[in-house]
Amino acid sequence: MAEHVPEKAPSTEAVLDWHEGDMPYSRAFDDHFYCRSDGRLECGHVFLSGNDLPTRWQRATPFRIAELGFGTGLNLCETWRQWRETAPDDASLHFTSFERFPMARADIKRALAHWPEIERERAILAEKWPDAPAGRVEINLEPRVHLTVVCGVALESLGQETTPVDAWYLDGFAPSRNPDMWSVELMGEVFRLTVPGGRFGTYAAAGFVRRNLANAGFIVERRPGFSGKREMLCGQKPE
Template sequence: MADHDPENTPQTQAVLDWHEGDMPYSPAFDDHFYCRSDGRLECGHVFLSGNGLPDRWQREDPFRIGELGFGTGLNLCETWRQWQATAPGGASLHFTSFERFPMARADIDRALSHWPEIARERMALTARWPDRPAGRVEIELEPRVRLTVVCGAALDSLAAEIQPFDAWYLDGFAPSRNPDMWSAELMAAVFGLTVPGGRFATYAAAGFVRRNLAAAGFAVERRPGFAGKREMLCGEKQAA
């Protein structure tokens, strides 16, 4: 989930501790991978609702989601679960995530096993996850549902992208612990890879994050955060 390069952190894999049984924690960034109350419900509240989903994917055209920080794959699995329940027949989903330190298959499986609601998605993801994820990982999860995980520094990876996204999940580690993942340069790159009318959502509400998103060109909105957190941010790239 990280773009910063802390000292002594391996360049190609996530290093984890485990808290409270199956809660993955990054000692390098001194942060958990998701909300400690319920990361799956947080995904729905922040990323799906903040992006106007599932309403916005009620269409035949392919829907493209970009994510900063793949982590455990929780956001993918919950999004895919809701997609299956609500998307119109013939629609397609392409979920692309940018991850500096991809997790091992066993760690993904352990973390996601906490939620029986996404057992099907977890098993499908881990069955297809490479032993040594690197470069550009392309996975067909099912017909018309595709996952791409781009391994490497987010800013460099986004610079190589061409096709813009309909929605963004901004889910790096906390801005106070990983400010590079919320920089003005990275938010500008996200804006440039957003379709007119496209949206972003994030659990983060730090003032510098809000200012960087607004400076990039997004119309930024504050909403109540998840599980008692005061605020989250979402917004739109308004059509010219």
């Protein structure tokens, strides 16, 4: 199944509105890019805690995180911030994200300006972000921290990957707005590209998302969601 793209969506760049000051809203998918209460804290609750981080990156070998939906770069910046504070000195982080509509530099800077906690990361990301992101964007953010953003349709992009990862952030737009980012085919690719014992976390808790992850082979766990949301999902690939 091909990833659904709304008819009026552009082929490359995100088309945005701005709500409540600096909160980006996708007109293509009719959805906000992150939780309206606090996207940075949601990242910690859903993606880092859901993947048992930072506990699992306490090692010298490279730790690999992959993400569906780069968006504003918020998950990268918050992960990177916590990495700097907790990872061993000789550790390295490889963060790979798959994004259909990459944002412009000015929009990333504006969206992330809300959080002074990640100002350092925001400034470096914006400085190094390409003027016209396309294809495979490779950025050395700092020593031992590398970012890859693969621009294009997620299912096609994942199908070309071969390096398995330790942790997945499943952060596409809401399943009701963009169901193909949660399809059984895509979850199968996520499973294939996960190391034995690797994990995923997602804010999504829709029944078909849970079933697709389980059918792909993951052991799926329900946990309380962020900011009053009843549930989120996380899980593990059997070792």
